[in-house]
Amino acid sequence: MMPLRTPWVLILLLWGAGLGAAAQYGKVSVIFDLLPMAYPDAGAAVGWIVSLVGFVGIVFGVVAGLVVARFRYRRALLVSLWVGAAVSVVQALLPPLPWMLASRVVEGASHLGLVVAAPTLIAQLSADKDRGLTLTLWGTFFGVAFGLLAFAGRPLALNFGLPALFLAHGAYMALFALILSAKLRALPAEDAPPELSVREMLRSHLTIYRSPFLSAPAIGWLFYTFSFVSILTVLPPYIAADSRAFVMTAMPLTSIAVSMTVGVGLLRVFSAVRVVELGFALSALAMVWLWLVPGGPPACLFLAASMGLMQGASFAAVPQLNQTPSAQAQANGAMAQMGNIGNTLGTPVMAFALVSGGYSVLPMLAGGAFVLGLIMHLLLGKIRRR
Known part of the structure; x- marks a missing residue:
């Protein structure tokens, strides 16, 4: 109840x-x-x-x-x-x-x-x-x-x-x-608690990542975490020195503020998955802006605001897609796993790409990650509707 x-x-x-x-x-x-x-x-x-x-x-x-x-x-x-x-x-x-x-x-x-x-x-x-x-x-x-x-x-x-x-x-x-x-x-x-055998633990990975309900928040979270931490890490040198400190302080605060205001408002009207998809789409557009205007403060803040839509809505998607507490725990465990993979890989991959190809690689790589996150959510949504 x-x-x-x-x-x-x-x-x-x-x-x-x-x-x-x-x-x-x-x-x-x-x-x-x-x-x-x-x-x-x-x-x-x-x-x-x-x-x-x-x-x-x-x-x-x-x-x-x-x-x-x-x-x-x-x-x-x-x-x-x-x-x-x-x-x-x-x-x-x-x-x-x-x-x-x-x-x-x-x-x-x-x-x-x-x-x-x-x-x-x-x-x-x-x-x-x-x-x-x-x-x-x-x-x-x-x-x-x-x-x-x-x-x-x-x-x-x-x-x-x-x-x-x-x-x-x-x-x-x-x-x-x-x-x-x-x-x-x-x-x-x-619901009945799951077994803790090694076989069940291995099988649970297949169960979660084959389910478009259990895996969807985690798959989106992978692309979000890959981009968020790495962008905040590698972007500062490309922002003008006189506005760098302000922009880097304002970006995470903007993301949180948008998540708690605009994001919460959208969740009262749309499903959490739709809000995440909107966040991915707007973030991809923000990377186009940053490609055209490298390190531009307004583009950086627009990017942070767009990513803020994904932040809370990804967690809100877990109970919307999974009704029982044990299913929600599985989905949250998958989010922890994918989030750690994204955080671990994002910065070194982005840094290596920048060394190899220069600034233009940043909006291409991060924008590509946002587009892939959007595509994966759309595909998983299509599978769920079947």
Whole structure:
């Protein structure tokens, strides 16, 4: 039975837990240049401290959907928060590099549990009229968390040392685990939990990616994440120096603002998939603009606004296309997997292409990714209608 009212305090708490999950990535990203001081003999291996969380997501994203559905969403969320808190405390000790890397693998599992369980719970707890808004809010968790870490997390590490940042993150995760353990009630079981055999885990990949309902949000998310992070990484040198700082600060904020306003409004009129398709189409047009006017600030902001339509609508598409909590957990696990693949591949592919072909490759490659995302959504929609 769907709720008639949305428990907004609880939704905000789950979003807050999502900020902690995003910080599992961001806390290391914002201090990456400081890590060689803690591990002076590590060399290039320091990069693994950042990337191992994403690697776990690539390999085990779909498996996480099965595990969360098996152990139920409240339990999986709380365990993931407590594990995340404990790992951050261990990291505050700045253990030897092999142990630090091992902690990041464990943290990757904690991260997956959070990004699968939290949006599934948000979808189930939200009233039907508010689900587009609540899942769009969820879709902002990465951008907001990275902004907060850049604003407060890095200065904390610079002034008080790296352990202070890790301890602050551990305290944050523990606090939300305590609050949510008291506030969050287990949802009634609506379907039988899946098996956790190796055979079932392997078969689940085929099941998800053969289904135009389970896979659609994740397939679109792959092309979005491939483009978003890589564009923000490689675009700055092509923007005029006098407006570069403003544009790069405004782009993620514009994306979030459009997602929470225009995106939410469109979701009240159109299906989430249609809003994602519109975002892909407008983003492709924005890349044509950036091809004609390299690094133009208005074109950059139009691109950010267009990508904002994809941000929240992609998460809103999960419950619209998949009715049961276990199916939603599978779809969210696939989104985690595809998102990690997109984030991992996007920047190096884009950077290599720019070195090889110059600026003109940027709008061609990113625009091509947006067109492919649109085509895939249209094809999957056609298959669903059959």
